[in-house]
Amino acid sequence: MKRIIYLFFSAAAIGLFCVSPAFAAEATDDILSAFRKYKELRITQTVPSVIEISFGEYLERFDFAVVDISGNSPVPYYFRREIFSNKIPVSAAANISQLMASRMTDENTRTYAEFNLTGGDVGVAEIVLRSQKPIVSSSLNFLLDDHVAMPNFVEIRARMETGAQKIVVANSRVGGRVIDFPRTVSDEWHVAFRFSQPLRISEISLAQENAVKTSSNILRFLSQPGSTYRIYFDADRSVKLTLGEAGNLASNEEVVRIPELFTILNPIYKIADIDNDGLPDIADNCVSIANSDQTDENNNGKGDACDDFDRDGPINSLDNCPNLPNYDQKDADGDKIGDVCDKEESRITEQYPWIPWVGIGFAGVVLIILFAFTAMTPKKTID
Numbered sequence: 001m002k003r004i005i006y007l008f009f010s011a012a013a014i015g016l017f018c019v020s021p022a023f024a025a026e027a028t029d030d031i032l033s034a035f036r037k038y039k040e041l042r043i044t045q046t047v048p049s050v051i052e053i054s055f056g057e058y059l060e061r062f063d064f065a066v067v068d069i070s071g072n073s074p075v076p077y078y079f080r081r082e083i084f085s086n087k088i089p090v091s092a093a094a095n096i097s098q099l100m101a102s103r104m105t106d107e108n109t110r111t112y113a114e115f116n117l118t119g120g121d122v123g124v125a126e127i128v129l130r131s132q133k134p135i136v137s138s139s140l141n142f143l144l145d146d147h148v149a150m151p152n153f154v155e156i157r158a159r160m161e162t163g164a165q166k167i168v169v170a171n172s173r174v175g176g177r178v179i180d181f182p183r184t185v186s187d188e189w190h191v192a193f194r195f196s197q198p199l200r201i202s203e204i205s206l207a208q209e210n211a212v213k214t215s216s217n218i219l220r221f222l223s224q225p226g227s228t229y230r231i232y233f234d235a236d237r238s239v240k241l242t243l244g245e246a247g248n249l250a251s252n253e254e255v256v257r258i259p260e261l262f263t264i265l266n267p268i269y270k271i272a273d274i275d276n277d278g279l280p281d282i283a284d285n286c287v288s289i290a291n292s293d294q295t296d297e298n299n300n301g302k303g304d305a306c307d308d309f310d311r312d313g314p315i316n317s318l319d320n321c322p323n324l325p326n327y328d329q330k331d332a333d334g335d336k337i338g339d340v341c342d343k344e345e346s347r348i349t350e351q352y353p354w355i356p357w358v359g360i361g362f363a364g365v366v367l368i369i370l371f372a373f374t375a376m377t378p379k380k381t382i383d
Contacts, residue, residue, distance in 0.1 A: 056217075
């Protein structure tokens with residue numbers, strides 16, 4: 001029996017306040033660079049009209065920005081996704097709480113399951129996907145939360161009818177969010193991700209080749225006569241827009257339906273890089289600390305800048321003694337070298353670095369005075 005899922009997404013359907021065009025334009029300058037693509041539409045209607053646009057392409061996230069390009073101001077929109085499918089329901093369990101694990105299969109890209117490092121250099125996220133009926137699949141898809149690096153390695157096992165587990169993906173380096181493997185049939189899949197930075201998985205799913213699915217994605221907004229709009233979509237991270245009040249865009253009455261529009265690549269798209277070090281978050285071995293050199297002396301997958309060699313708590317880039325434990329970070333002389341690794345702690349000249357310069361200056365003054373005194377002393381003549 002076909003299962004019908006309706007997912008409704010509305011951006012600011014009821015606004016608490018209106019945003020002036022000037023403020024809105026300023027607010028979208030950086031936000032629009034999060035989107036990979038956009039569609040453009042010039043309005044020919046002579047009165048304000050609700051426009052409906054269909055999206056046939058795959059949507060990773062349901063974040064949009066509808067912008068009136070005459071003032072670069074965003075307008076409220078309403079998004080609806082309808083899925084008609086006999087897709088087999090899948091539940092998730094993991095080596096974290098069950099409540100958190102279920103967030104990976106709730107089809108909500110704004111929730112996530114978090115796996116933390118627990119005292120070691122490498123963490124393991126052990127995930128089990130179970131279904132009531134066998135699933136035919138040859139790929140696993142997963143979506144990360146914002147500003148999260150890819151896990152380092154993955155291994156996938158599938159339970160066979162005999163109860164034995166079969167390795168479908170041996171311990172391999174993760175190259176992207178889609179992991180392909182030979183076509184396999186199973187009702188229980190064991191996925192192990194190894195990671196060296198905190199891992200937050202928003203969604204995880206198996207491509208079900210034995211499921212029949214049809215879907216429709218529509219977006220609506222209130223257009224103004226003569227305006228031209230750009231509908232930005234396919235963001236690589238969550239996007240939050242402050243929008244004004246919206247009318248009833250969910251109603252199907254008097255809606256102008258537009259055939260699917262041509263997709264244009266967004267020229268100002270900038271891949272997420274929260275620390276601005278030139279490396280995208282998903283490929284950065286130190287997501288939140290700038291380290292363009294990506295130095296990793298111990299090859300544990302975590303950049304030295306955010307590693308903690310001495311295991312005392314502060315990461316190397318913030319540790320005043322990165323090779324020796326000193327959780328308190330004591331630095332008596334304020335030279336930014338922790339007391340436990342400062343070999344010159346008792347030197348007065350280190351605590352007061354200006355003293356040597358005073359001594360040098362004083363010696364110079366004495367020499368000048370002696371030279372002047374010598375020059376002014378009359379020479380004695382010998383008869």
